[in-house]
Amino acid sequence: MPSKDFLKVTELVSRKHHPRDITVVMTGGEPLLRNDLADIGKKLRAQGFRWSLVTNGYLLEPRRLNELINAGLGAITISLDGPAEQHNWLRVNPDSYRRAIEAIRLVARAGRLTADVVTCVNQKNIGLLPRIQEILTETGIRKWRLFTITPIGRAADIEDFNLTGEQYYQLLQFIEQNRNSVSFPEATFSCESYIGKFENKAREGFFFCRAGIHIGSILANGDISACPNIDRTLVQGNIYQDDFTDIWENKFQPFRNRDWTKINGCADCNQYRYCEGNGIHWWDYENRRILLCNYSKMKQS
């Protein structure tokens, strides 16, 4: 997408909402592949927004980070999926780990940035969480977010990705223990799903799927949706035909009224009032089918 198309939309948003209260998150794919990222960031700041970045860190060397901070970057997330062997396996690149670690060290030292690391927990790395924690402690990073893979697309078929109920429980226990200790990095579970008794223990606060309530997104082809990771049938418009703010104000009902999730197992679930059908990205919206109830999965163990 040409940057001018995106910036035209943010300009419109800045006229109808307080840009000061909004953060624009650049994600992908890999946003650092774009050479105009700093330029876009500067323009967003000039419009009044804050901006942040999700990256695998591969292209984040000191000069690039300097350029991004100069352009008003305020927060950054870097992915690390294990010690060298596991990270490189997942990224299919023998140099990924080294570069990610260098990037994490860099951002940990950058006083201006709020930074964290995200780890996608899977069968290959679930047993290595203490080791990953040691590695991260050594980098100086202070925040660590852990999440799991949604079983859709290729991820659904690869056994190594999906955790068993027991492993899911083990993951949440690990995070809770970490949070009860005083060491860094402080771990937290992602916003991905309702986690019953681990709510407010494995993460700060209670589960709340912000998709379409606090979060709107513009995908690479201009599609307008809530979180970038939800079912494409929940796309509500496209910036090349629609006014983003109009879509935000008038077409986001499926995200704001979740009654449609009260079907099948969720219909008479006694946790519904806390969970409201889990994170929206767990739904196959077209077929009105939940892909996974993480709470039930965890309870199995």
Add this chain to the structure above:
Amino acid sequence: MDNPNYHRYYRRRKLLRTVFGVFSLSGILFAFQACYGTPKDFGLDVVIKGRVTSASTKTVLPGIRVDVGLNGQYTLTGSDGMFLMYCEKMREYHLTFSDPKTPRDTRYASRDTIIRPSLTEDSQTVLNLDIQLQ
């Protein structure tokens, strides 16, 4: 559950807090299906900008390096002699202007400046400088 209305409280506040821009869809094997967000940026910053000119000829000076004394943060002036950088909010900045590219004998002398901005909480502070190098 201590507070079942916690998320409903937030739900009522239908605020746009985040706009995601998905710019590129290549680079990793899978687009992982969660956690696209970043932590909240609580940091405050200041815009330091300005123009660097030659004291003798009054012409603008491109390629002048502006060091701000924070973790090695620096920028270079553009073809119009202008520079702009967002910097962590501090009580004072030790700025150094230097001319790294010109051959040593015709190089402009480096100049150090200390600036102490008056920082207000709610608005973006902009420091606009006019720097002349000898």
